[in-house]
Amino acid sequence: MEKRSRSFYALAAFFGLFLVFLYGPTVTIAILSFQGPQGGLTFPMRGVSLHWFHDLFEQQAVGDIWGSFSRSLVLGLMVMVTTVVVSVMGGLAFRKRFPGSGAIFYLIITSLVIPSILVSLGVGLIFSQSGLAVHWSTSGFGAQLTWTLPFGLLIMFAVFNRFDKSYEEAARDQGASAWQTVRHVVLPIIAPMLIGVALFGFTLSYDEFARTLLTAGSYNTLPLEIYGMTTNVTTPVIFALGTLTTAFSFGIIGLFLAIVVILNKRRSRHGSDAGKGMV
Structure with missing residues (x-):
């Protein structure tokens, strides 16, 4: 077995430090969210319990956690589609x-x-000066699209640059119309990439702060609500909220990845069935 060079271990150590820097804060928040009823916002921990997760579902003295979560969820789905x-x-x-x-x-x-804050300011001014309501579902929606659409378009440009046009030509030779070609040939082939675009759209919208700051109106989305809570919440309930929202984000990513795996398996199965039929 070939011996690894010193540079390999140096780069591996650097990568390990990068992972600690990247995920360390999230892990810290997750650990502190499991403190006991007397817990605070810093180490050392004071007991271990699910008290602060339970407290999230009680009537909150400050903040509109679940209202802001529902708004972020709806807005994320709107932006995604x-x-x-x-x-x-x-x-x-x-x-x-x-x-x-x-x-x-x-x-x-x-x-x-x-700069995101300038986009937020500009969109908010356009809506207010035009006499339109500044609201998370209108101006906030438009501001977030300036962030998600470029990513989605860049992905689609790359996808179609590598797309084999012979599939479309074969469909047209069989008498398919332009719409039938797109629906039954193009879209099934690029479906895994569409899942990726949808994931980008939802996750970028769900946690977007700067472009929503001046365009959400009177009702906060979840990132704005969490930011507001940092100024007046002094208990680990905010850590519990962060842990749940992070788990939700990973759950969404896992769901989309599972859909991609299923689509790829189904396409492979159809391809092998078609090959057997030709034989």
């Missing part, structure tokens, strides 16, 4: 060059480099 639909349409449109396509592409990418 819109991001997937617009990204697919944009990906299909950019398969062929058209006048102004280059300018439109750079305009799309530009929204990623503009």
Whole structure:
């Protein structure tokens, strides 16, 4: 067996430190959320219990935890669906060059480099000056799309750049219309990538703070509510909330990954069945 070089161990140690830096705060919060009733916001821990998780479901003296969670969930789903639909349409449109396509592409990418707080301020001002209500489901929704759509479009551009057009040509040779080709050929093939775009759209929206700060109106989303709680909550209940929301996020990621695995297995099974039929 070949002996590993010193650089390997140095790089492995650096990567380990990076993981500690990346996940250490989350693990710390998770540990502190299991303190006893007399627990505080710092170490050492004072007992071990589920008291603060139970406290989350009691009437809260401050904050609207579950209301803000429901708003973030609905907003995340709205952004997810819109991001997937617009990204697919944009990906299909950019398969062929058209006048102004280059300018439109750079305009799309530009929204990623503009400071998020300026986007939030600009969208909020547009809505307020136009006499429209500044609300998480309108202005907040629009502000978050400036964050999620570029990612979704970039993924779709990459997908369609590598897409084999012979599948579409074969479908048209069999008499399929343009819509039937998209529905029965293109969409099933790119379905795993669509799951990835949906995951991006939901997770980027669910925990977005800066672009929602000045566009949510009178009702907070969950990130805004948690930020507000940091100024007036002095118990580990905020750690319990952070632990649950983190677990929810990992659960969503696991669900989407499971869907991708199922879709890939189903496609592989159909492909092998088709091969056997040809034999």
